[in-house]
Amino acid sequence: MKNKPNIMSPELVLQLINEARIKEELAIPIYTSHIKQTLFWSGLPNAKQEKIIASLKLLEADSQKHAKILKMVANNYTKYLKKYV
Amino acid sequence: MKKRTRIYLILFSLAALGLFVYFGVRLYVFFSNGHGFLNVTISFFLLLAETHSILHSLGFIIGLIRLRNTSDEHNRHAKLDRNNLPSVSILIPARNEPLDILEITFISVVSLDYVNKKIVFLDGSDEKYLADNKNLALKYGIDYFHPNEKPKSKAEIVNKYLPSILSKYITIFDADQNPLPEFLMETVGLAEYSNKIGFIQTPQLYSNLNASPIARGAALQQSIFYENVCEAKGKSGAMFCCGTNFLMQTVALKKVGGFDEDSVTEDFATSVKIHSLGYRSIYYNHVRVFGMAPETLPAYLKQQFRWSAGSVGVLRRLVIDSWNGKLHLRISQVWEYFLSATYYFVGWSFLILMLCPILYLLFDVPTYFASPYLYLGTFIPYYVLMMITFYSTMKRRHYKMKDVFNGIIMGSLSYPVLIKSTTAAILGKRVTFEITDKGKSGKLSFLSLWPWTIMIALNILAITNGLLHFSENPYAIIVNIVWCTYHALLLSRVFKLNRTPIIEKNNVLNYT
Numbered sequence: 001m002k003n004k005p006n007i008m009s010p011e012l013v014l015q016l017i018n019e020a021r022i023k024e025e026l027a028i029p030i031y032t033s034h035i036k037q038t039l040f041w042s043g044l045p046n047a048k049q050e051k052i053i054a055s056l057k058l059l060e061a062d063s064q065k066h067a068k069i070l071k072m073v074a075n076n077y078t079k080y081l082k083k084y085v
Numbered sequence: 086m087k088k089r090t091r092i093y094l095i096l097f098s099l100a101a102l103g104l105f106v107y108f109g110v111r112l113y114v115f116f117s118n119g120h121g122f123l124n125v126t127i128s129f130f131l132l133l134a135e136t137h138s139i140l141h142s143l144g145f146i147i148g149l150i151r152l153r154n155t156s157d158e159h160n161r162h163a164k165l166d167r168n169n170l171p172s173v174s175i176l177i178p179a180r181n182e183p184l185d186i187l188e189i190t191f192i193s194v195v196s197l198d199y200v201n202k203k204i205v206f207l208d209g210s211d212e213k214y215l216a217d218n219k220n221l222a223l224k225y226g227i228d229y230f231h232p233n234e235k236p237k238s239k240a241e242i243v244n245k246y247l248p249s250i251l252s253k254y255i256t257i258f259d260a261d262q263n264p265l266p267e268f269l270m271e272t273v274g275l276a277e278y279s280n281k282i283g284f285i286q287t288p289q290l291y292s293n294l295n296a297s298p299i300a301r302g303a304a305l306q307q308s309i310f311y312e313n314v315c316e317a318k319g320k321s322g323a324m325f326c327c328g329t330n331f332l333m334q335t336v337a338l339k340k341v342g343g344f345d346e347d348s349v350t351e352d353f354a355t356s357v358k359i360h361s362l363g364y365r366s367i368y369y370n371h372v373r374v375f376g377m378a379p380e381t382l383p384a385y386l387k388q389q390f391r392w393s394a395g396s397v398g399v400l401r402r403l404v405i406d407s408w409n410g411k412l413h414l415r416i417s418q419v420w421e422y423f424l425s426a427t428y429y430f431v432g433w434s435f436l437i438l439m440l441c442p443i444l445y446l447l448f449d450v451p452t453y454f455a456s457p458y459l460y461l462g463t464f465i466p467y468y469v470l471m472m473i474t475f476y477s478t479m480k481r482r483h484y485k486m487k488d489v490f491n492g493i494i495m496g497s498l499s500y501p502v503l504i505k506s507t508t509a510a511i512l513g514k515r516v517t518f519e520i521t522d523k524g525k526s527g528k529l530s531f532l533s534l535w536p537w538t539i540m541i542a543l544n545i546l547a548i549t550n551g552l553l554h555f556s557e558n559p560y561a562i563i564v565n566i567v568w569c570t571y572h573a574l575l576l577s578r579v580f581k582l583n584r585t586p587i588i589e590k591n592n593v594l595n596y597t
Contacts, residue, residue, distance in 0.1 A: 015226070019195055022225070023266065027196035030189055030263055034292040034375035041308075043483030 010081050017074045025067035032056045090153060096477065100470040101146050107467035108139050110459060118453040127444060128451040134437035137430055142471050144424040148317025149478060163277035165270065170201040171277065172252035173269055173332070177227075178207040178239045179260035181214055184221060186261050186377075191225045194258060199269035204228065207246055209236045239328070240344035240351035247343050250335055259329040261377040262289070268373040272332040275367055283364025284333040284356070286324050287371065288315065291378035298491075298582055299385050303378040305484070305492030311370070312482050319368025323360065323421035328352035330374040337364050348402075349515075350395025357399060357422060361413050381527030382583045389499040390506045393429035397510035400426030431496070432503025439540060439572045442565040446547035457564045498579050501536035529583050537579045544573035 008016075035056060039049050115132050118124075175194055179187060187206075194204055205228040208218050215231060222229040236242035243257070254276060258264060272285045288311035291304035318324040326333070328351065337359050338344070345354035360366065379385040403422060406412045414422070445454040453460070479489045509515075551566045 016200070018226070022192055023196035026192045027266075030193055031265060031375075034263065037292040037294060038290060038375070041483055 010077075010085060014074060014077065017070055017077065021067050021070040021074065024063040024070060028060055028063040032060050093477070094150070094153065096470070096474055097146050097149050100467075100474045101143070103463075103467035103470040104139055104142055104146070107463045108136075110463040111135055114453050114459065118451075120452075121450075123448075124450045124452050127441065128453070130437050131441050131451060134434040137427070137434045138438075141424060141428060141431075144420070145313070146474065148313060148320075149474065151317045151320045152313070161278045162271075162274040165274050165277065167200070170199060171254060171273060172201045172203070173199065173254045173256055173273065174250045174252040174335070175202055175204045176207055176243060176246065176255060176257045177204070177260060178209065178242050178257065179218075180209040180236075180239075181211055182260040184217055187218065187221060190258060190260055190263060191221065191227055193263040193265075195225050195227070196266055197264060197269050198266040199273070202269065203252060205230055205246065207231075207242045209239075209242045211235075238346060238349070238351065240346045240348075240355075244343035244346065247339065253335060254332050255335050255338065256332045257329055258374070259376070262329050262374050263376070264330070264374045265372075268330075269332070271371070271373065272369060275369060276332055276334065279365070280334070281363065281365050282334070283337040283359040283362075283366055284326050284331050285367045285369050286315070286319075286327055286331045287369050287373050288312075289327065289330055289374060289376045290372045292375045293377050293380065296378070297380045297584075299382055299495070300378040300380045301488070302491050302495035302582070303385055303388075305488045306496055307378070308482075308484065309479065309489065309492055313478055315368045316370050318421050318425075319366070319370070321417040321421055322365045322415070323418040324366045324368035325356035325422070325425065326352040326359075326366070329376075333359075334364070337362065348395050348398055349391050350399065353395055353425070354399045354402070357403065357412070357414070360418055361411075363413070382529055382579070383527060385495070386499060386502045390502045393432070393499075393503045394506035394510045396426045396429050397507045398513075401511060401513065429503050429507055432500040432507060435497050435500045436504060439544075442568040442572070443543050443547040445565050446551040446562065446569065454561055454565060457561050461564065494575055494578055495582070497575060498537070498582070534579060534583065537576045541573050541576050544569040544576070548573070 036053055039052060042049070044052070111132060115128055118128065175197070177187075177190060177194065191204075191206075204226075206218070206222040208215060208222075208229065208231045210218055210231075219229050219231075230242075230246050232242060232245045236245065254273060256269065256272070268287070272287065275285050276282050289307060290311075291300065291307060294301045294304050315324055338355070340362060341355060341358040343355075344351040345358070348354035356366065379388050400423075403412065403426060407419075441451065441454070444450050476486055476489065480486070548566050548569045551562045551569070555562050
């Protein structure tokens with residue numbers, strides 16, 4: 001007999017999407033800010049530190065895009081649940 | 086054994102040898118030069134002060150030798166099944182914290198990569214803050230708890246909520262601590278390895294370094310503590326809980342009756358009880374949480390006051406409980422707790438070490454200062470070897486010497502506060518730190534700076550008197566003038582640090 005697959009409830013799915021959006025939209029800038037302030041402690045050469053900071057900026061910009069996508073997914077999923085479930 | 090490890094071990098051994106030789110000479114000098122009540126009394130207190138620094142230097146060297154042990158015995162992870170994670174209650178106790186600080190913490194806690202978590206905001210704030218705080222918690226899907234009676238301490242509010250916690254683990258973040266997403270997966274992985282692990286402590290890293298010289302100095306001091314000291318404590322299973330950024334077994338906390346509400350450092354006092362039950366603790370030396378350092382001199386001194394009063398208060402109870410046979414700690418744990426609890430007597434030690442050259446230049450006591458050859462011949466090698474040992478270990482961790490030195494200076498400047506707090510703690514009195522803050526500027530008023538000002542004046546007076554009598558005993562006088570000059574310069578730093586922080590635009594933590 002096959003095991004019953006572990007299916008998440010719609011509420012949990014929505015909660016996880018929301019947490020992921022918060023992380024992308026709001027938490028990533030917090031981590032980036034902390035890392036930028038403390039990067040000098042890494043002992044890495046200045047050129048490498050600057051490279052890391054530039055990459056962090058890119059990632060931060062990407063995260064904002066991801067946040068928009070997640071918001072859209074959450075809205076569509078809510079609409080779907082209201083209509084069909 | 087690697088060449089570098091061998092070099093370090095030789096250095097540590099030499100430093101330990103220098104330390105023992107110096108201490109032996111100091112004992113000899115004390116017992117062979119005792120005459121006159123004032124002379125003997127001053128020499129006795131000086132010996133006590135030096136014994137304190139020698140003991141802590143020895144503790145530091147033993148810790149460094151322990152760090153050479155690369156066994157991963159204390160860092161073994163259990164494999165976690167992401168679909169079946171043990172439950173964790175995340176508690177954020179706070180009192181009258183600014184909303185923007187709280188929001189940043191809420192965001193980072195919600196973003197922890199862990200499905201089976203329950204976040205609870207324990208609000209001990211005044212009435213006027215409650216509505217806004219509650220709304221903020223709800224905005225991020227965080228449970229809100231506010232006790233009927235206003236709690237007096239962090240320990241009290243956590244204890245009031247403790248009976249309703251059913252999860253296997255609890256973790257606590259202070260309102261200004263921002264964890265990284267992997268915090269729980271890593272610490273729970275460590276805790277799941279054995280049910281004898283009572284708690285796992287992770288470091289605090291202050292990221293507002295550029296906010297003020299105080300913030301930078303406090304951050305450096307914290308780093309010295311969390312890098313070398315805590316790692317060594319972790320190796321001997323005696324790392325204590327620092328009140329934030331830790332994961333604890335709920336059952337362990339419940340067994341000891343919750344956090345100790347009698348101590349102002351409830352975390353330290355509770356750790357002793359948990360260790361006494363046979364639980365181990367782990368120090369996970371990976372920065373997984375960022376926090377905020379105090380930015381002004383009053384805020385920094387207030388923090389030092391609380392920590393010192395709490396630690397010495399625990400020492401008092403440790404002695405009483407040991408006497409009554411209530412404590413069941415291993416020798417290594419007793420040693421580590423002894424070091425932690427006695428560290429804050431450094432304020433007394435510093436005062437005595439400052440007073441002695443002044444007394445010699447003004448009144449010719451202690452008399453053995455008159456023949457500095459033996460003292461210099463043993464003190465200089467000990468001091469130089471200890472400094473090389475200390476700086477080499479910090480340099481390996483990429484700290485700049487200037488910053489490490491600034492951290493040490495800030496520690497020394499706390500001496501009046503440490504004297505007050507440790508005295509109160511020994512007498513078993515509960516005192517609060519009240520200091521005149523000049524308006525809302527975050528500065529101490531000029532009058533509040535009297536302990537530093539008087540000591541500077543005494544040093545200048547002693548230097549002047551020494552110069553006037555220079556020909557009487559040039560070698561001894563010059564040595565003591567050097568010490569007085571060093572102390573006066575060090576103390577004068579308090580005026581530079583007692584400034585309102587100016588946060589440059591480029592350095593401000595810019596949260597969106």
